[in-house]
Amino acid sequence: MDKRYYVTTPIYYVNDSPHIGHAYTTLACDALARFKRLDGYEVYFLTGTDEHGQKVEKSAQAAGVDPQAFTDRVSQNFRDLADVMDFTHDDFIRTTEPRHKAACQDIWRRLEESGDIYLGSYAGWYAVRDEAFYGEDELKKAPDGSKLAPTGAPVEWVEEPSYFFRLSAWDERLLKFYDENPDFILPKTRRNEVVSFVKGGLMDLSISRTTFNWGVPVPGNDAHIMYVWLDALTNYITAVGYPDTEAALYKKFWPADLHMVGKDILRFHAVYWPAFLLAAGLEAPKRVFAHGWWTNEGEKISKSLGNVIDPLELVNTYGLDQVRYFLLREVPFGNDGDFSRRAMVGRMNSDLANDYGNLAQRVMSMIHKNCDARMPAPGPFSADDQVMLDAAKAALGNVREKMDVQAFHEALEAIWVVIRQSNGYVDAQAPWKLKKEDPARMNTVLYTLAETIRHLAILTQPFMPDASARILDQLGVAADARSFGALESGAALASGGAVAKPEGVFPRYVEEEGA
RNA sequence: GGCUGGGUAGCUCAGCUGGUUAGAGCGCGGCACUCAUAAUGCCGAGGUCGGCAGUUCAAGUCUGCCUCCAGCUACCA
Numbered sequence: 001m002d003k004r005y006y007v008t009t010p011i012y013y014v015n016d017s018p019h020i021g022h023a024y025t026t027l028a029c030d031a032l033a034r035f036k037r038l039d040g041y042e043v044y045f046l047t048g049t050d051e052h053g054q055k056v057e058k059s060a061q062a063a064g065v066d067p068q069a070f071t072d073r074v075s076q077n078f079r080d081l082a083d084v085m086d087f088t089h090d091d092f093i094r095t096t097e098p099r100h101k102a103a104c105q106d107i108w109r110r111l112e113e114s115g116d117i118y119l120g121s122y123a124g125w126y127a128v129r130d131e132a133f134y135g136e137d138e139l140k141k142a143p144d145g146s147k148l149a150p151t152g153a154p155v156e157w158v159e160e161p162s163y164f165f166r167l168s169a170w171d172e173r174l175l176k177f178y179d180e181n182p183d184f185i186l187p188k189t190r191r192n193e194v195v196s197f198v199k200g201g202l203m204d205l206s207i208s209r210t211t212f213n214w215g216v217p218v219p220g221n222d223a224h225i226m227y228v229w230l231d232a233l234t235n236y237i238t239a240v241g242y243p244d245t246e247a248a249l250y251k252k253f254w255p256a257d258l259h260m261v262g263k264d265i266l267r268f269h270a271v272y273w274p275a276f277l278l279a280a281g282l283e284a285p286k287r288v289f290a291h292g293w294w295t296n297e298g299e300k301i302s303k304s305l306g307n308v309i310d311p312l313e314l315v316n317t318y319g320l321d322q323v324r325y326f327l328l329r330e331v332p333f334g335n336d337g338d339f340s341r342r343a344m345v346g347r348m349n350s351d352l353a354n355d356y357g358n359l360a361q362r363v364m365s366m367i368h369k370n371c372d373a374r375m376p377a378p379g380p381f382s383a384d385d386q387v388m389l390d391a392a393k394a395a396l397g398n399v400r401e402k403m404d405v406q407a408f409h410e411a412l413e414a415i416w417v418v419i420r421q422s423n424g425y426v427d428a429q430a431p432w433k434l435k436k437e438d439p440a441r442m443n444t445v446l447y448t449l450a451e452t453i454r455h456l457a458i459l460t461q462p463f464m465p466d467a468s469a470r471i472l473d474q475l476g477v478a479a480d481a482r483s484f485g486a487l488e489s490g491a492a493l494a495s496g497g498a499v500a501k502p503e504g505v506f507p508r509y510v511e512e513e514g515a
Numbered sequence: 516g517g518c519u520g521g522g523u524a525g526c527u528c529a530g531c532u533g534g535u536u537a538g539a540g541c542g543c544g545g546c547a548c549u550c551a552u553a554a555u556g557c558c559g560a561g562g563u564c565g566g567c568a569g570u571u572c573a574a575g576u577c578u579g580c581c582u583c584c585a586g587c588u589a590c591c592a
Binding site: 013133196205267332336346347349369370416424426428435502 | 517518519520521527528529539540541542547548549550551552554555556557585586587588589590591592
């Protein structure tokens with residue numbers, strides 16, 4: 001079996017500035033990508049920016065620069081965020097790249113050939129002020145009887161020529177696809193929503209516009225620009241070499257194993273995208289996971305409320321590993337979650353400083369002081385030691401099971417079960433007493449703990465790369481002995497290596513006085 | 516309105532095909548320990564498992580009704 005894994009984030013619309021939602025989505029993918037790499041997979045991790053559309057065209061105009069210069073600039077914000085968060089994407093795609101234009105036009109041709117595209121006209125109530133179409137049922141009536149948008153803007157009936165994708169012909173085939181691939185959409189409740197949406201019948205999809213220019217021209221009809229989703233979604237195959245379906249990357253990684261998305265764009269990924277692909281004679285991705293949103297101190301986040309969470313600020317305040325841990329641990333992945341200062345500090349201090357950091361610290365400190373600053377050699381393991389070691393060894397399987405269904409919070413909990421058990425084991429064995437009574441036994445206990453911590457630190461690497469590395473450094477684990485392969489039976493911590501005086505890797509967060 | 520999911524300890528949540536005294540983490544109370552980042556461990560208090568009525572020898576776990584909450588119900592992404 002091929003151990004390959006292709007995971008993607010959505011491409012982020014450059015007109016937005018990066019916020020916690022972007023960081024969250026990519027973080028989940030990053031943890032997964034790191035996990036799979038450590039687990040021996042060849043991984044392709046893709047993120048990028050969506051740079052086309054009328055809004056971008058207007059923003060560029062407002063900024064007095066041409067659209068390409070504008071997107072060059074704002075796209076950088078997202079690459080900066082990725083750097084700060086220590087994301088390990090293998091490619092950063094931009095929809096303005098030539099390779100993407102080629103891919104979009106090629107998939108368009110395929111859809112045309114298969115008969116899934118036709119030229120018609122798009123009609124609806126359009127509000128010039130809002131630059132948006134509204135449905136009949138959304139409209140309000142003005143006192144003079146004329147129609148108004150929900151925003152109060154006047155609307156007019158507009159018709160423009162547009163190409164359509166024959167989505168209406170795909171409901172049966174999509175339902176069959178969902179049926180044959182029960183885990184295609186996660187979580188389950190999102191899957192139900194999508195299935196019920198498709199069962200309700202599908203309408204054809206407008207996939208071109210003639211009212212702006214900033215985008216990929218429709219092949220053979222330059223008057224039309226390919227419209228949003230066909231352009232945006234295609235990035236997932238562009239990045240692996242499409243239209244060259246014989247390209248090495250394409251053959252290796254398509255279909256993608258996972259498209260990670262926010263719940264707001266699930267439909268586009270779970271309905272339109274597989275329809276486009278199947279219609280084009282291409283394979284659909286294996287899974288789309290829709291995660292939830294964050295609130296801030298119990299309040300819905302919105303620009304108008306001014307309570308947008310800036311990930312850079314979080315990282316500056318609490319530390320990168322701490323923020324990464326919190327975001328993936330605090331909330332059952334898939335649910336909405338609340339960010340609060342209290343919860344953040346609680347996780348930092350309880351889980352990280354007290355449980356995990358202190359465990360490493362107390363054990364390595366004892367080794368440093370009592371074992372001549374060298375990793376002790378163990379004697380025969382007692383039943384208690386064996387229980388501890390077995391628990392450490394069993395953790396990988398438990399964590400892997402959770403990661404395979406994107407249950408990050410449960411994966412971390414599975415690790416913490418072992419951490420708590422380790423602290424209990426320390427107290428039960430009381431190595432500080434053994435120091436006088438039975439030094440050989442003390443060595444065995446401390447070795448058992450060090451070996452357990454080695455397992456823990458290797459397992460926490462995908463979530464907290466920096467702190468995990470520092471713990472492994474302190475244990476004297478070589479850089480090339482940190483993959484999950486190093487957790488297989490046989491591999492174990494070598495005795496005799498130097499153990500320096502440990503330094504805390506998870507400082508407690510102390511609230512500033514008078515804040 | 517329709518569809519879907521959910522209402523379990525103060526808080527956040529686990530509880531597979533129904534079966535001994537309903538669990539975890541945090542918070543709270545007590546005890547122990549002193550290796551450690553005043554960290555850790557142990558014990559404990561705390562729940563009519565939203566409500567009512569059923570099925571069953573037995574229901575948090577099944578059925579019906581009611582109630583409250585959330586999401587979805589198509590072209591801004």
